[in-house]
Amino acid sequence: MAKSATDLMQEIIFSAVLDAVVALRTSAKGLPNALWRDVGAVHPNTTMKDLAPEVQAAINESVRTAFAKLRQGGYAVTSGVPEERRGPPRPPRPKPSGPPTVETRRRPQTRTPPRKPPAKPT
Numbered sequence: 001m002a003k004s005a006t007d008l009m010q011e012i013i014f015s016a017v018l019d020a021v022v023a024l025r026t027s028a029k030g031l032p033n034a035l036w037r038d039v040g041a042v043h044p045n046t047t048m049k050d051l052a053p054e055v056q057a058a059i060n061e062s063v064r065t066a067f068a069k070l071r072q073g074g075y076a077v078t079s080g081v082p083e084e085r086r087g088p089p090r091p092p093r094p095k096p097s098g099p100p101t102v103e104t105r106r107r108p109q110t111r112t113p114p115r116k117p118p119a120k121p122t
Contacts, residue, residue: 008073016062023058 003011028035038052048056070077 003073005075008069012066012069016059016066019058019062020055023055024052027052027054
């Protein structure tokens, strides 16, 4: 029985996360403080270069394995854009010379009539 795409992707992601955790433990060399430091250094803006070499290698291997599992499962792995739709490459844009131009638009100022003081009760 063939696995659904959801089951296959869950298996791939679970395996990749476990491989990354094991790589983090390996990069800490058994030192708990180093492990917590490495885990604490991971945040949403972390790039591949910020990670330990062991973790980078584990991620690269997980990606290769994921594509292999997808192909073995009968799924097509492409760049997402068919070749016939790509068209010729665009020429590079010319770089503007001189300082950047900043355009500002101000709202038209509307004058409000001055407030009248409240009427005094008599």
